[in-house]
Amino acid sequence: MKSRFLIGLSALALLVLIAVQYVIITETYRTKKEQFDTRFGNLVKEGMSKFNSMDYNFDFDSVLFLLDDKAVAFMFSEPDSLSQTPGEIFHEILNQYRDPEYFLRDYISKAGVDPKFTYHLQVDELYLVDINFRQQVYPNGIQLPRAPASALLAGNFTHERNFFNISYGIYIDFVNRSKLILREMWLILVLYLCTLILVFTVFILTLRNMLRQKRLSEMKSDFINNMTHELKTPLSTISVASSSLGNRTIIESPERVEELSGLIKRQNKHLSELIDRILDINIWEKDQVKLKPEHLMLENWTRQLVKGFLLEQGKEAPEILLDIHLINETHMLDEVHMATVLNNLFSNAVRYGNTPCKIKLEVKDRDQCLWISVTDNGPGIKKEDLKHLFEKFYRGAEAKQRVVRGLGLGLYYVKQIVEAHGGNISVQSKPGEGTTFHIKIPTDDGPVTC
Structure with a gap:
């Protein structure tokens, strides 16, 4: 108001x-x-x-x-x-x-x-x-x-x-x-026109800044609410598991103790990852991301990554179709960061997609560029959300409607990592038709940008 x-x-x-x-x-x-x-x-x-x-x-x-x-x-x-x-x-x-x-x-x-x-x-x-x-x-x-x-x-x-x-x-x-x-009157007219343009420009810039600040404030508020929820969930689980370990009946059952200990360990790891991600927000800028590129056997690495992701998902694992056509076996990439890119895109497909979730991963190299695309069968993304998709803390209308957990940082990280590799990422989506993320990264002997 x-x-x-x-x-x-x-x-x-x-x-x-x-x-x-x-x-x-x-x-x-x-x-x-x-x-x-x-x-x-x-x-x-x-x-x-x-x-x-x-x-x-x-x-x-x-x-x-x-x-x-x-x-x-x-x-x-x-x-x-x-x-x-x-x-x-x-x-x-x-x-x-x-x-x-x-x-x-x-x-x-x-x-x-x-x-x-x-x-x-x-x-x-x-x-x-x-x-x-x-x-x-x-x-x-x-x-x-x-x-x-x-x-x-x-x-x-x-x-x-x-x-x-x-x-x-x-x-x-x-x-x-x-x-x-x-x-x-030319001098008066010129001054009038310049004043009008200046005032109108200041008004537009101020209006844009106010709307941007308002949207940023809403995004940060949404981020804090989601972060609170994300932190409370593992803490609550750890609290319940810890209390259960004090139960004499459970203490006398090694299997239950091992199960609860494993649960506490997993939740503690999840909690640590959340805290690290929050603390790392300020360093996730394109010029500050420190890459450690190495020669990856890309096809083998991709298949192992997909296999690991499916194991993590357990019963909720999606169906992932691989389409890999590589001329060169190896490519210079940061293994850890590229794993973050693909895992984030897979996680979003599972989180926001339809059931059963189906994902298609295409990897190929041509025109001196590495092309990676991830397609899901989800509900698609509204046009008004597409232009903000890679902004820090931004969560689309679909995420809010479904009350999906998240901090609004995943796709922001993805964009920063891809750009740090000298590449670019784009998204193609329509409501009801699924979503495709296209990634292009220059190869070793390729151009500076694709």
């Missing part, structure tokens, strides 16, 4: 941080946009003012004369006979006069700014002169092209003529406005 609360609180803090950063970026962008509009708005107005003060307007006189002619024609035309409204025609004629646009492009370019913009002319008012009175034509429900809301006003113009009055504005809309603003 505490871990969930901390995770939830951390996630909430991360979301709040992202929200705050987003607000800061948004406000910064808005401020930069206002500064952009002010700066470039003043620039285009200055340019337009210079244009008006120069001799650029003589061409515009011909435009005004053309508009006068159109206004006179409208005075003597029936409205229904026109294909275009007066407002549309006046807008079209004015928009063809692009000298202001050309001047502004040159002016803005000389100011060191990329002159990528669109030019817009927006008619605001238009009055045509009738013979008897001035009649407002625009605006009067007539929809003419309007400049975009993002466009900057370059200048307003009004022309009062004999036959018409018109007011219009020239607007400039920078198409790369966002690009220019973001270019000014």
